[in-house]
Amino acid sequence: xxxxxxxxxxxxxxxxxxxxxxxxxxxxxxxxxxxxxxxxxxxxxxxxxxxxxxxxxxxxxxxxxxxxxxxxxxxxxxxxxxxxxxxxxxxxxxxxxxxxxxxxxxxxxxxxxxxxxxxxxxxxxxxxxxxxxxxxxxxxxxxxxxxxxxxxxxxxxxxxxxxxxxxxxxxxxxxxxxxxxxxxxxxxxxxxxxxxxxxxxxxxxxxxxxxxxxxxxxxxxxxxxxxxxxxxxxxxxxxxxxxxxxxxxxxxxxxxxxxxxxxxxxxxxxxxxxxxxxxxxxxxxxxxxxxxxx
Numbered sequence: 001x002x003x004x005x006x007x008x009x010x011x012x013x014x015x016x017x018x019x020x021x022x023x024x025x026x027x028x029x030x031x032x033x034x035x036x037x038x039x040x041x042x043x044x045x046x047x048x049x050x051x052x053x054x055x056x057x058x059x060x061x062x063x064x065x066x067x068x069x070x071x072x073x074x075x076x077x078x079x080x081x082x083x084x085x086x087x088x089x090x091x092x093x094x095x096x097x098x099x100x101x102x103x104x105x106x107x108x109x110x111x112x113x114x115x116x117x118x119x120x121x122x123x124x125x126x127x128x129x130x131x132x133x134x135x136x137x138x139x140x141x142x143x144x145x146x147x148x149x150x151x152x153x154x155x156x157x158x159x160x161x162x163x164x165x166x167x168x169x170x171x172x173x174x175x176x177x178x179x180x181x182x183x184x185x186x187x188x189x190x191x192x193x194x195x196x197x198x199x200x201x202x203x204x205x206x207x208x209x210x211x212x213x214x215x216x217x218x219x220x221x222x223x224x225x226x227x228x229x230x231x232x233x234x235x236x237x238x239x240x241x242x243x244x245x246x247x248x249x250x251x252x253x254x255x256x257x258x259x260x261x262x263x264x265x266x267x268x269x270x271x272x273x274x275x276x277x278x279x280x281x282x283x284x285x286x287x288x289x290x291x292x293x294x
Contacts, residue, residue, distance in 0.1 A: 003071060005039040008032060009047065010068035013061065016054045070157060073139025077275040080142065092121040093281040096132040097145035100226070101268065103249035105145065109288040116288075120281055128199065133158075136271055143282050144271040145289070147243070149205040149264060159277060161270040161286055164293045166243045168264050169257035171229070173236045179256035186261045187213035196221045196229050196240040206241060209264040230255050268293075 012021040012032065022029040040047050047061035057065060080091060097106050102124065110122055127135065129146035136144050136158065147166060170190065172179040178189060187210055195217040197203035203222065210217045220238055223229055229240055230252030243266055247257050270289060276282045 001039065001042050005035050005042070006064070006068045006071055007075075008035045009039055009061075010065065010072055012036060012048070012055055013057055013065050013068070016056070018055065069138045073137070073157075073273055074275055076139045077273060077279065080276070080281070081279050091281050092123070093143065093285055094123050094125070094141040095143050095145070095285065096125045096127050096135050096141045098128055098132065098147060099126055100243065100245040100249045101145045101147075102126045104245050105268075105289060105292055108292040109285070112288040112291060113285055117281070117284060120284075122281075122285075130201075133271060136273060139273070142272065142276055142279065143285055145268065146271050147266055147268045149201075149208075149266050157273055159272055159274050161272070163268050163270055163286075163289055166245050166266045166268050168241045168243055168260055168266055169247060170260050171233050171240050171242050171247075171252075171255050171257050173233055173239075174254050174256050175236070176239070176256070178258065182256070182258070184259040184261045188215065190239055191215035191217075194218050194220045194238040196223065196232055196238045198222070198229070198240075199224050205264060205266075209241075226250055227252070 008021065008025065011024055012018060015021050015024060018032050018036070019029045022032045025032065036048060043060070043064070045060045046058050047064060049056045049058060095106070095110075106124060110124070113120065113122065125135070125141065127144075129144075129148065132141070132144035132146055135141040145163075170178075170185050170187075178185050191210075191213070195206070197206055197217075197219045202224075203219070206217060206219075221229075221232055223232075226242055226246040227250050229242060230250070232238055233240060234252060234254030241260070241264070242257065244257075245268070270286050272282055
């Protein structure tokens with residue numbers, strides 16, 4: 001296969017149209033179409049389904065797109081590394097972070113990084129861990145801040161750098177009997193409460209943790225917004241578990257956050273493609289994140 005055609009194919013697949021891909025590449029539509037026909041002849045199987053609504057991928061096309069994304073990511077990594085060979089006085093860094101990390105960790109880390117490499121062009125995008133992981137795999141971002149409770153699934157192209165453990169707190173109304181004691185609580189002490197759950201991954205972890213404590217939580221509300229969560233708790237409507245990062249990002253009134261005995265584990269990590277481990281900007285960013293996380 002001609003690697004150039006793989007990159008053209010990736011653009012067609014990403015934009016869903018030969019004409020849009022031609023515009024993005026600065027070519028003519030017939031030229032793009034000819035490259036796609038030659039690529040299909042090279043692989044010996046249809047890759048694209050053409051219709052009046054545009055382009056969709058066959059099963060083979062979807063399989064090839066994974067490799068085209070990986071190739072594009074590696075080319076992008078090569079370009080970034082070459083830019084950074086001289087020093088950190090040039091180059092770019094694309095960072096993706098989940099909301100509470102973007103609020104608490106990223107600003108001081110980027111300020112630290114700007115002091116050490118003022119010409120480095122850093123761009124931040126907020127995204128939850130699954131979306132951030134997809135951006136890294138596709139080569140659209142250099143570094144992601146993610147969290148996980150049970151460990152991230154392994155992938156041959158990815159490297160995980162564990163940064164710190166973000167403790168989970170039991171968040172209770174200020175007038176709650178356990179809040180007035182002000183001592184660490186066991187999850188089993190909250191078995192009879194109404195609960196608030198977060199994202200599907202967080203709710204799955206809540207269910208796993210409470211199952212270990214011997215009960216199934218009575219989940220009444222579901223929201224990813226930790227401001228909303230704390231307002232619901234403050235009104236005495238439910239209790240919940242929140243990570244310390246979320247509580248630091250948006251301290252709530254009328255609630256008490258207590259340590260949880262045998263606290264469920266939540267780890268914050270930096271996620272990157274394996275080939276980016278030698279990228280000077282990525283290394284500097286991870287070091288800055290470690291400094292502010294202490």
